[in-house]
Amino acid sequence: xxxEATDIHKTFQEGRETVHVLNGVTxxxxxxxxxxxxxxxxxxxxxxxxxxxxxxxxxxxRVVIEQHGVNAxxxxxxxxxxxxxxxxxxxxxxxxxxxxxxxxxxxALNIKGVKGAAAQREAQRVLVAVGLAERLHFLPRDLSGGQxxxxxxxxxxxGNSPLILADEPTANLDSVTGGQVLxxxxxxxxxxxxxxxxxxxxxxVRAVADRVLKIExxxxx
Amino acid sequence: MVDLAxxxxxxxxLRFVITVSGVAFAVTLxxxxxxxxxxxLDNASVTIDHLDADVWVTSSKTPNIxxxxxxxxxxxxxxxxxxxxxxxxxxxxxxxFISLPNGARENIEVxxxxxxxxxxxxxxxxxGNLDDLRRGRYFFLDESAARxxxxxxxxxxREVLDYRLKIIGTTREALSFTTTPIGFMDYRIxxxxxxxxxxxxxxxxxxxxxxxxDAKAVKAExxxxxxxxxxxxxxxxxxxxxxxxxxxTGIGFNMFMTVLLxxxxxxxxxAQTLYTSTMEHLKEFxxxxxxxxxxxxxxKILAEQAVISAVVGYVLGLIPAFALxxxxxxGGLKLVITPELMLAVFVGTVAMCLLAAMVSFRKxxxxxxxxxxxx
Numbered sequence: 001x002x003x004e005a006t007d008i009h010k011t012f013q014e015g016r017e018t019v020h021v022l023n024g025v026t027x028x029x030x031x032x033x034x035x036x037x038x039x040x041x042x043x044x045x046x047x048x049x050x051x052x053x054x055x056x057x058x059x060x061x062r063v064v065i066e067q068h069g070v071n072a073x074x075x076x077x078x079x080x081x082x083x084x085x086x087x088x089x090x091x092x093x094x095x096x097x098x099x100x101x102x103x104x105x106x107x108a109l110n111i112k113g114v115k116g117a118a119a120q121r122e123a124q125r126v127l128v129a130v131g132l133a134e135r136l137h138f139l140p141r142d143l144s145g146g147q148x149x150x151x152x153x154x155x156x157x158x159g160n161s162p163l164i165l166a167d168e169p170t171a172n173l174d175s176v177t178g179g180q181v182l183x184x185x186x187x188x189x190x191x192x193x194x195x196x197x198x199x200x201x202x203x204x205v206r207a208v209a210d211r212v213l214k215i216e217x218x219x220x221x
Numbered sequence: 222m223v224d225l226a227x228x229x230x231x232x233x234x235l236r237f238v239i240t241v242s243g244v245a246f247a248v249t250l251x252x253x254x255x256x257x258x259x260x261x262l263d264n265a266s267v268t269i270d271h272l273d274a275d276v277w278v279t280s281s282k283t284p285n286i287x288x289x290x291x292x293x294x295x296x297x298x299x300x301x302x303x304x305x306x307x308x309x310x311x312x313x314x315x316x317x318f319i320s321l322p323n324g325a326r327e328n329i330e331v332x333x334x335x336x337x338x339x340x341x342x343x344x345x346x347x348x349g350n351l352d353d354l355r356r357g358r359y360f361f362l363d364e365s366a367a368r369x370x371x372x373x374x375x376x377x378x379r380e381v382l383d384y385r386l387k388i389i390g391t392t393r394e395a396l397s398f399t400t401t402p403i404g405f406m407d408y409r410i411x412x413x414x415x416x417x418x419x420x421x422x423x424x425x426x427x428x429x430x431x432x433x434x435d436a437k438a439v440k441a442e443x444x445x446x447x448x449x450x451x452x453x454x455x456x457x458x459x460x461x462x463x464x465x466x467x468x469x470t471g472i473g474f475n476m477f478m479t480v481l482l483x484x485x486x487x488x489x490x491x492a493q494t495l496y497t498s499t500m501e502h503l504k505e506f507x508x509x510x511x512x513x514x515x516x517x518x519x520x521k522i523l524a525e526q527a528v529i530s531a532v533v534g535y536v537l538g539l540i541p542a543f544a545l546x547x548x549x550x551x552g553g554l555k556l557v558i559t560p561e562l563m564l565a566v567f568v569g570t571v572a573m574c575l576l577a578a579m580v581s582f583r584k585x586x587x588x589x590x591x592x593x594x595x596x
Contacts, residue, residue: 050591050594053511055510055590055591055593082511082512082513083513087512088511090511090593094507094511096229096508098225098228098232099225099228103228106223108512110223111509111513111514111518112512
């Protein structure tokens with residue numbers, strides 16, 4: 001199994017009040033599998049994504065990625081897991097505005113330890129794969145919303161991270177572009193045998209997902 | 222490696238210009254303040270540094286070259302008899318009144334020796350022959366006197382202490398900390414002009430050591446033979462003459478405060494712009510963390526940005542500082558920018574900018590990578 005999250009609880013302290021955001025969530029994801037995680041606002045889906053993405057630590061529960069238990073207490077260990085196993089796609093794209101499409105991918109690869117010509121080759125490969133061969137040297141401001149999201153997808157795929165986590169990847173795209181991005185996403189995930197967890201409100205995501213999970217009040221239903 | 226730090230810094234050109242302008246302003250300010258201070262201190266000891274002596278004998282507790290006290294000139298014989306001394310002469314340094322053609326009376330600071338050429342002093346003669354000073358009531362005047370006294374020329378006469386003396390030569394770069402113009406005349410003429418009190422008395426004895434002589438040993442022996450005088454090596458006397466003005470006038474503290482303020486201005490500007498930039502790029506730094514980057518990766522970005530700002534600001538600050546050197550000279554001020562000062566200010570500028578960047582380090586350390594999920 002690529003990802004196993006077991007009995008995940010997460011509480012936040014808001015003033016004197018303890019808010020239970022996740023209440024014993026258990027989920028798993030295999031390589032090559034696409035899972036859609038749906039739920040209303042405040043249901044805990046982004047918190048769950050943050051925890052399985054090793055960005056947040058659970059209050060209790062266990063996260064295992066590729067048979068490696070994640071030591072949630074150590075920030076350096078969490079950063080290492082993110083570098084080695086996880087690619088992110090964000091709702092707001094989160095590209096670096098001062099870097100070209102190619103440099104955005106190269107920089108992410110540099111962080112993962114891939115440098116020089118190897119990083120450049122891999123960045124070109126993934127950008128070509130997402131259909132941006134003609135836009136390698138464009139700054140994000142010169143790209144459309146769909147093209148930006150393609151760069152973001154390419155960044156997540158670069159470096160062979162087995163687990164791709166996407167937060168509302170179509171929220172800022174029109175329906176046609178969103179559909180195209182999802183199809184591309186699905187094709188690449190299947191072709192490259194990556195596990196893909198998509199948090200979304202968008203019903204179109206169901207069409208590309210192998211499995212749909214629903215979350216409400218911090219519980220999978 | 223993709224240089225995110227440099228690209229981010231240059232991406233917002235206006236902010237970059239503001240940052241380096243702040244650094245450049247601070248650098249220019251520091252160069253001008255320290256350079257002027259250095260120039261002033263240079264004046265305080267420029268005559269000591271150029272007179273070809275190794276040892277100076279002063280009356281007891283003489284604070285600096287300008288404020289000399291009298292002692293018997295026969296002491297020079299004792300100095301000449303010390304083993305290791307190649308030659309020794311009396312030197313008078315004294316302020317004298319000079320009457321100007323417009324009737325005004327001003328001060329000049331006179332250096333008087335029996336044989337100027339023997340001491341390679343003054344070191345920059347523009348006009349005239351120093352040997353002629355021994356031939357009568359003549360004197361040399363430094364060109365810088367024109368600013369205070371108005372134009373003058375070789376061949377003209379001036380009244381010094383009510384004696385009519387002919388200007389027979391001019392010098393350059395002979396300046397004093399007090400800004401009083403410097404003149405040179407024969408030792409005996411100076412004694413005559415200064416009056417009865419000065420007969421048989423001098424203000425300094427300067428000594429040249431024989432080749433291979435141990436300066437410390439010679440100095441100690443002179444001190445033993447002249448227990449009521451003070452004896453210095455040239456370096457010691459030069460340092461004392463400079464430090465007198467630093468310690469007694471508050472000019473050193475004033476310079477320190479200005480440099481400190483210049484540094485603070487730089488730190489505040491760089492810290493403010495870097496911090497604002499950090500706040501605006503918070504989500505990007507969150508993304509760096511989310512994709513596996515550490516706080517160290519972000520510190521490196523901020524540090525590199527600080528160093529780039531420092532280097533560019535330093536160069537931009539150095540150019541006007543150098544441009545001010547001739548402008549200041551026209552106003553009679555010496556702005557001294559030495560390679561050592563350039564290196565020290567460069568290191569200080571980089572340190573200043575890194576210190577400023579550390580304000581942002583604190584913010585970065587607390588960035589929650591989960592902010593990348595917020596809209």
